[in-house]
Amino acid sequence: MSNPSTYEVILDTSYRLFAEQGFEKTSMAMIAKELDVSKPALYYHFSSKEALIDKLFEEICRSIGFHVYFQLENYTAKNFGARLTSDGLNMIHTQREDEHYTRIMNQYQALGYRDPKYARQLVGILEGFTSGFTELLNYGVSIGAFPEGNLGVQAQMLTMIIDSMDNFMSYGLEYDYEVIWTQAVNQVMTGAEGNEL
Amino acid sequence: MSNPSTYEVILDTSYRLFAEQGFEKTSMAMIAKELDVSKPALYYHFSSKEALIDKLFEEICRSIGFHVYFQLENYTAKNFGARLTSDGLNMIHTQREDEHYTRIMNQYQALGYRDPKYARQLVGILEGFTSGFTELLNYGVSIGAFPEGNLGVQAQMLTMIIDSMDNFMSYGLEYDYEVIWTQAVNQVMTGAEGNEL
DNA sequence: GTCTATATCGGGATAGAC
DNA sequence: GTCTATCCCGATATAGAC
Numbered sequence: 428m429s430n431p432s433t434y435e436v437i438l439d440t441s442y443r444l445f446a447e448q449g450f451e452k453t454s455m456a457m458i459a460k461e462l463d464v465s466k467p468a469l470y471y472h473f474s475s476k477e478a479l480i481d482k483l484f485e486e487i488c489r490s491i492g493f494h495v496y497f498q499l500e501n502y503t504a505k506n507f508g509a510r511l512t513s514d515g516l517n518m519i520h521t522q523r524e525d526e527h528y529t530r531i532m533n534q535y536q537a538l539g540y541r542d543p544k545y546a547r548q549l550v551g552i553l554e555g556f557t558s559g560f561t562e563l564l565n566y567g568v569s570i571g572a573f574p575e576g577n578l579g580v581q582a583q584m585l586t587m588i589i590d591s592m593d594n595f596m597s598y599g600l601e602y603d604y605e606v607i608w609t610q611a612v613n614q615v616m617t618g619a620e621g622n623e624l
Numbered sequence: 625m626s627n628p629s630t631y632e633v634i635l636d637t638s639y640r641l642f643a644e645q646g647f648e649k650t651s652m653a654m655i656a657k658e659l660d661v662s663k664p665a666l667y668y669h670f671s672s673k674e675a676l677i678d679k680l681f682e683e684i685c686r687s688i689g690f691h692v693y694f695q696l697e698n699y700t701a702k703n704f705g706a707r708l709t710s711d712g713l714n715m716i717h718t719q720r721e722d723e724h725y726t727r728i729m730n731q732y733q734a735l736g737y738r739d740p741k742y743a744r745q746l747v748g749i750l751e752g753f754t755s756g757f758t759e760l761l762n763y764g765v766s767i768g769a770f771p772e773g774n775l776g777v778q779a780q781m782l783t784m785i786i787d788s789m790d791n792f793m794s795y796g797l798e799y800d801y802e803v804i805w806t807q808a809v810n811q812v813m814t815g816a817e818g819n820e821l
Numbered sequence: 822g823t824c825t826a827t828a829t830c831g832g833g834a835t836a837g838a839c
Numbered sequence: 840g841t842c843t844a845t846c847c848c849g850a851t852a853t854a855g856a857c
Contacts, residue, residue: 433822449734451648454850468823470852530737537646537734539795540727550795557799583799584785584807591788598736598747602754602780610781614811630840651832664835665841673833824857831850839842 434472436462438483446527450480450534481544484535488548493559496521499566507572508616511563515589515608522593529597556586564615576618585611631669633659635680643724647677647731678741681732685745690756693718696763704769705813708760712786712805719790726794753783761812773815782808 440461444453455476459466473479496518502510522528532549539546560582568575588611592604637658641650652673656663670676693715699707719725729746736743757779765772785808789801 448738449648451646452738455852456850465824466851467825467853471822476851530734533730533734533737537727537730540730541645541649546795550797553792553795553797577803580800580803580807584804587785587788587792587799587804588781590791591784594787594791595750595784598743598750600747600750602784603777606774606777607781607784610777610811614807652834653832662842663833664843667834668840822857824855826854826856828853829851832848833846834848835846836844837842838844839840 433464433468437469437472437479438486441479441483442487442531443527445480445483445534446531450538480538484545484548487531487535488552491552493556497559497563499563502563502566502570502572504567504570504572507567507570508612511615512609512612515585515612516605518589519592519596519604519608523596529593533597553586553590556589557582560585573616574618576615581615585615630661630665634666634669634676635683638676638680639684639728640724642677642680642731643728647735677735681742681745684728684732685749688749690753694756694760696760699760699763699767699769701764701767701769704764704767705809708812709806709809712782712809713802715786716789716793716801716805720793726790730794750783750787753786754779757782770813771815773812778812782812 437458441453441458444458444461447453448457455466455469459469469479473482497511497514501514535545536549539549561578564578564582567573568578588608592602592608595602596604634655638650638655641655641658644650652663652666656666666676670679694708694711698711732742733746736746758775761775761779764770765775785805789799789805792799793801
C-alpha cells in the first residue's frame with residue numbers, strides 16, 4: 428500500500444483544484460505543482476487521471492448521505508417538526524460552508540450524463556435521501572407525531588427541495604431558504620394532500 | 625454578414641454535440657466533421673471556440689424564460705390554480721422532450737462557477753422566473769383568486785421546485801412530479817404560511 | 822516513492838490558395 | 840466562404856535513474 432498521507436493529500440488538493448477549475452482545466456501538472464511534487468509521483472499513487480477522479484468521487488460519496496444529518500433516534504412525537512426543520516437547515520448550512528462541494532458535484536453530474544458509472548452513484552445518493560425521509564416520516568406517523576399522508580411523495584419533495592436549495596445558494600441567490608424549508612416541513616406535518624390530476 | 629443558414633447549422637450541431645459530450649470533449653474538428661466542412665470554415669463564422677460557446681448560450685437564453693410558459697392574460701379568478709398547475713407541467717414536459725437541454729445547461733452552470741459572465745445570465749433566468757411568479761401571484765390576489773400570503777417566498781419556492789424537477793428528471797428518477805407540483809401550487813393557493821424561526 | 826527527461830498525441834488556431 | 844496544410848502548445852503518460 429502506498430504512503431497514506433501522500434495519498435490523502437493528493438485527494439485533498441485535487442478536490443480543491445477540480446472544484447475551482449473543473450476536471451479538464453485542471454492538469455496533473457497543476458496538481459503536482461500545487462503539492463510541490465513531480466507528475467510521476469502522482470502516477471505512482473493513481474494509475475491515471477480518471478482513476479484519481481474516480482477515487483475522489485468514492486471518498487465524497489462515502490462522506491455524505493442522509494444519516495449524517497438526520498438521525499431517527501433524535502426524533503420524538505413532541506419535537507418532530509422542529510427537529511426535521513433544524514436538521515435540514517443544519518445540513519444546508521454545513522454544505523454552504525464548503526464552497527467547493529456544490530461545484531465538484533456539478534462536475535460529477537456532468538460526467539454522469541456521459542458515463543453511467545457516475546450517474547448511478549449520484550442517483551444512489553438522492554435515492555438514499557428519499558428513502559431516508561420516507562423511513563423517518565413513517566416513524567413520525569408511528570409515534571403519532573403527525574397524521575398519515577402520502578409519505579412517499581412528501582419524501583420526494585423534501586429531497587428535491589433540499590437539493591435545490593444547495594444549488595440556488597451556490598449561485599449566490601439570496602432566497603428565504605429557512606422559510607421555504609420550514610414551510611415544506613409544515614406541509615408534510617399537516618398532511619396536506621396534492622390533488623391528483 | 626455571414627451566410628445565415630451555415631451559421632445556424634453550426635449552432636444547432638454544436639448544441640447537440642456539446643450536450644452529449646461536454647464542451648471540452650467536443651473539439652472544433654468534431655463539429656466540422658459532423659457538418660462535413662473544414663475547421664477553418666467554422667473559424668470564419670466564429671472567431672474562437674469560446675465565441676461559439678458564448679453565441680450558443682445567447683441563443684439558448686433568448687429562447688427560454690418565464691413568459692414562454694406562463695402568460696398572465698390566460699389567468700382568471702376561476703381557473704387560476706388549474707392554469708398554474710397545467711402551465712408548470714407543460715413547461716416540464718416540454719423541457720423533457722429536449723433531452724439535450726438539461727445537459728447543456730449543466731455545462732453552462734459549471735462555466736458559471738469560474739466565469740461570472742455565464743453566472744450572471746443563469747441567475748438572470750432564475751430571477752426572471754421568480755419575478756414572473758411574483759407578478760403572477762400578485763395578479764391572482766388582485767383578482768381574488770386566492771388570499772394574500774408571503775408571495776415573494778412562494779414565488780421562490782415555485783422557482784426552485786420547477787428547476788429541481790427538470791434536474792431530477794434528467795437523472796432518470798421517476799418521481800411523482802405531477803403530484804409534487806400540484807401540491808406546491810395548492811399550498812400557494814391556500815395561502816399556507818411558513819413559521820418564522 | 823520520487824525524481825528528470827521525454828515520448829506521443831490531440832486540440833485550438835492560422836496561412837494562403839481558390 | 841471554404842478549402843489543404845501546417846504551426847504551436849499543453850496534456851497524459853512513461854522510461855529509467857536514484
